[in-house]
Amino acid sequence: MNNKLLIVGTMAYDAIETPFGKVDKILGGAATYIGLSASQFSLDCAIISVVGEDFEEQHLELLRRKGIDLSGVEIVSGGETFFWSGKYHNDLNTRMTMETRLNVLENFNPIIPDHLRTPDIVMLGNLSPDVQFKALEQLKNKPKLIVLDTMNFWMEHFRSRLDEVIAKVDLISINDEEARQLTGEYSLVKAAEKIHELGPQYIIIKKGEHGALLFHDSKIFCAPALPLEEVFDPTGAGDSFAGGFTGYLTQTGDISFRNMKSAVIYASAMASFTVEKFGTESLINYSSHSMDNRLKAFKELTTFDIEIQ
Amino acid sequence: MNNKLLIVGTMAYDAIETPFGKVDKILGGAATYIGLSASQFSLDCAIISVVGEDFEEQHLELLRRKGIDLSGVEIVSGGETFFWSGKYHNDLNTRMTMETRLNVLENFNPIIPDHLRTPDIVMLGNLSPDVQFKALEQLKNKPKLIVLDTMNFWMEHFRSRLDEVIAKVDLISINDEEARQLTGEYSLVKAAEKIHELGPQYIIIKKGEHGALLFHDSKIFCAPALPLEEVFDPTGAGDSFAGGFTGYLTQTGDISFRNMKSAVIYASAMASFTVEKFGTESLINYSSHSMDNRLKAFKELTTFDIEIQ
Numbered sequence: 001m002n003n004k005l006l007i008v009g010t011m012a013y014d015a016i017e018t019p020f021g022k023v024d025k026i027l028g029g030a031a032t033y034i035g036l037s038a039s040q041f042s043l044d045c046a047i048i049s050v051v052g053e054d055f056e057e058q059h060l061e062l063l064r065r066k067g068i069d070l071s072g073v074e075i076v077s078g079g080e081t082f083f084w085s086g087k088y089h090n091d092l093n094t095r096m097t098m099e100t101r102l103n104v105l106e107n108f109n110p111i112i113p114d115h116l117r118t119p120d121i122v123m124l125g126n127l128s129p130d131v132q133f134k135a136l137e138q139l140k141n142k143p144k145l146i147v148l149d150t151m152n153f154w155m156e157h158f159r160s161r162l163d164e165v166i167a168k169v170d171l172i173s174i175n176d177e178e179a180r181q182l183t184g185e186y187s188l189v190k191a192a193e194k195i196h197e198l199g200p201q202y203i204i205i206k207k208g209e210h211g212a213l214l215f216h217d218s219k220i221f222c223a224p225a226l227p228l229e230e231v232f233d234p235t236g237a238g239d240s241f242a243g244g245f246t247g248y249l250t251q252t253g254d255i256s257f258r259n260m261k262s263a264v265i266y267a268s269a270m271a272s273f274t275v276e277k278f279g280t281e282s283l284i285n286y287s288s289h290s291m292d293n294r295l296k297a298f299k300e301l302t303t304f305d306i307e308i309q
Numbered sequence: 310m311n312n313k314l315l316i317v318g319t320m321a322y323d324a325i326e327t328p329f330g331k332v333d334k335i336l337g338g339a340a341t342y343i344g345l346s347a348s349q350f351s352l353d354c355a356i357i358s359v360v361g362e363d364f365e366e367q368h369l370e371l372l373r374r375k376g377i378d379l380s381g382v383e384i385v386s387g388g389e390t391f392f393w394s395g396k397y398h399n400d401l402n403t404r405m406t407m408e409t410r411l412n413v414l415e416n417f418n419p420i421i422p423d424h425l426r427t428p429d430i431v432m433l434g435n436l437s438p439d440v441q442f443k444a445l446e447q448l449k450n451k452p453k454l455i456v457l458d459t460m461n462f463w464m465e466h467f468r469s470r471l472d473e474v475i476a477k478v479d480l481i482s483i484n485d486e487e488a489r490q491l492t493g494e495y496s497l498v499k500a501a502e503k504i505h506e507l508g509p510q511y512i513i514i515k516k517g518e519h520g521a522l523l524f525h526d527s528k529i530f531c532a533p534a535l536p537l538e539e540v541f542d543p544t545g546a547g548d549s550f551a552g553g554f555t556g557y558l559t560q561t562g563d564i565s566f567r568n569m570k571s572a573v574i575y576a577s578a579m580a581s582f583t584v585e586k587f588g589t590e591s592l593i594n595y596s597s598h599s600m601d602n603r604l605k606a607f608k609e610l611t612t613f614d615i616e617i618q
Contacts, residue, residue, distance in 0.1 A: 090495070091495050092495075186400050186401075190539075210516065210520075220536050220610055221609075221613070222533040222536070222611060224520075227498045227522060227531070229496055262613050262614060264613075265615060266615075296617050299615070299617060302530075303570075304570040305567065306571050306604055306607075306608070308601060308604050308608060
């Protein structure tokens, strides 16, 4: 029997402009990327989210074909799906949000269907801390692992509610600037220590093209990002990372630090696929063969032979 | 018999201000850091440089005690030693040069004593490309490996002379911004390809707190920097890296890509020592015991267990 991953997050339509091209309306959203990424692993995977009446049947079908349970996705009649529009600068390392239309997300009250209330692992995608909190309250058991993603917006405007969520999760996954903002510490080692005091036993700090750091109990693991010739569209990289991380952990059912290190490598591999194409294209056409090649690349990238006394 | 490392570079006095403190006159210079770092390995090591009459005998004695041959260091009577003054911003990732007094460096004409003209490895520290070129011309044999460090200033003002030097070296070691400036490519993978076309078979791109990348023949190795609680003074980190890298290669006499990967780890370890104290203090008080601990930390930081088919 498969282990169960429950994903709470946004489903969206995005408009994206990068130096390489422009799309006006493309499938997006944290839960979409997380789900597409996680569903590459052997698991039972479900999404809790909300969309409008405009959300296309072909996109629901696409996610269902990947084996994702969408019974927890509310479709608001007469409502419009969350829309995000962003433009990347030339270096692709910084982006500007052009427009955010919350639409149906504004009054989202997550309802977890009964059969999804006993997940092994929960992935809270970047979303209002209030929705994240309400989702956690509906669980029947304490899951093996609860993973939280969030962003600077929630830190600035909803800090106290966010702190309540942070206190309830086992692992937080944020980027370096967010870790600094959350703690006021420039050193990421110190930032991780401070975040640990807020609750999470495990902290992942994502550094984009510089990889990611996993902290636990004074141990640190450092995964590089795969050096790529060309980054085409960074949208969804962090969510694909989260999906690969929780997908691998759910498949293996092993949340030891040792296995989390492997999960970070799978996560980085999934992120590297995503940024090579526009939007969700790479994830949709993903093959496990290319994963083997990418894992080999990570091994070569990081392995060195030094005998230590 | 030991292998021979020849270092060409500056010896200086520095004034440094960081958020943690301020020093008015402290031993510095690329060749000084490279020499102190390299001399931790088993090798014959010599410096080609120039100082003024003000250079203190205690500092010459300090370098000699580390086994560094200073017969190629010219002492200009009546001259003043190269002086650099810099101030680090709060994040310690950016610095401002407050003052540069070239002094005796301005008319430096490097003369390599006869017994130093057959080195196994040459390390050209950051310095005028003209001096670097003149030093290479005096070698009697082609060394096993010539390593070049340089900076944006020489790229902007002395590009054609710099290109002549680059064409003659086997490995170039620069930071990410310099690699981008040298090639006009944002992607470091593409930048490394372009630099390869200029001559060097091996390219190291240093990324400060994000570690370093080693490129050769479509292979890439990625070494993290050791995540540190506190960086006290980043001055000399790149030079300590260069000294550790060339020191380890000179000791082992093995310039295979496989061994270069180990050398990058030793290099990162030396850099991590340097930034924990002001100026050269850590290098002067270095113990091989702490190296073992640091190598262990690098192993733990990078090792993961994934079986690859």
